[in-house]
Amino acid sequence: MIKPLLTCLLLWLACALSSLAQESPFFVTYTHHMEEPGNLEVETSTTTGVPRSGQRLYSAPYLELEYGVTARWTSELYLEGQSTAGDSTVFTGWRWENRYRPLASEHWINPVLYLEYEDLNEASRIQKEIEGGGPELTSRNTLLTSEHAHELETKLILSSDYHDWNISENVVIAKNFSADEGVELGYAFGASRPLARLASGANCTFCAENFIVGAEMYGGLGSTRAFGTGDTAHYVAPVISWMLTGNSTLRFSAGIGLTHESNPLLIRVGYTYEIQGFGGRIAHLFGRQP
């Protein structure tokens, strides 16, 4: 049983070798690199929180559909859920985000404007960003799912490519229209670099050029009512992405919680599959030019 499975896995790894640009290894920090126009990226990721005393182990999977509307505008839809050990598995809501690059060409610092609408409940734990104090980690799902959060979230993304390094900083500002809790704030920043600077002529799965490594740090900054880092979650996380096959990337991150409000360990795993020319194919179906 194991042998055929291993064979299939190896064949899968070895077969699809033509590939696309590798994904950023960050899970939380955004860079200024947008989805290529007309491409659709399908990503499935999971955030797993290792509990502190009084908390429970949870896993929060999400599906992300990212589409390059133009070279400067990327739109994404998220569907997310959450499962807590000894509790239940629940659907926690959806998000729709848009990123726009106001400047046409590359600069020393490249700004990106980000706007997201979230229709979630308080059981959400994917932690794509942390704003305010961070998610509630102790209450039961039945209680949390009854509390809805209609949020509008904006980010200022600043990102630079410097000597093969990408250095990015994000400022998060979120307003929950379902609760009177002021405007919540958060941050994320990260740095990453490919393991190899030159591309080999051969198609290879395990060569260094297929890997990007880095680290990111993210957390909450409270709200306009109680600004600061007290009682907020913060993580520092080494990250790695591995361009597995033609159009797929595997990413991994192990976030180390820095405060009592954080999980001691936040494991993130993501798999991305990119469909080139998706928009063109759909347009073609309807008899239009891409």
Place this chain on the structure above:
Amino acid sequence: MKALIICLAAIAVAGLCLSAQNLAYVPDSSWRAPQSAVARHNPLSDRRELAAGGRKLFARNCADCHGSDGSGNEKKHSADLQLPMVQEQSDGALFWKISNGNTVRGMPSWSKLPELQRWQLVLYVRTLKPADPAAH
């Protein structure tokens, strides 16, 4: 009979290639590399063998719009990289265009690739030659 089929197949393939090629490409006159970028020298210019890596990068990142032979795609308004107007540009100018993109016309920036890989792409673009020079 066999020769006739081969001949017809060759004509069909050539026809498909030509129909995809963007001979009507009109460059964006406002998309010009600054003089400092034009003057940049390709640090890999004496390592032509690295164009093989450039070829792989081209297939991954560029071929969807520019075609596997770089002849462009009329529907996508992407440049025919075999054209003299492209090949006559300096290595530095091509590097700048790959790095910055032309987002107004739909070409993304490729600054996420390491610098040397972008120079490898320039090496490979230099190898793109028209299958039928008379078409240019």
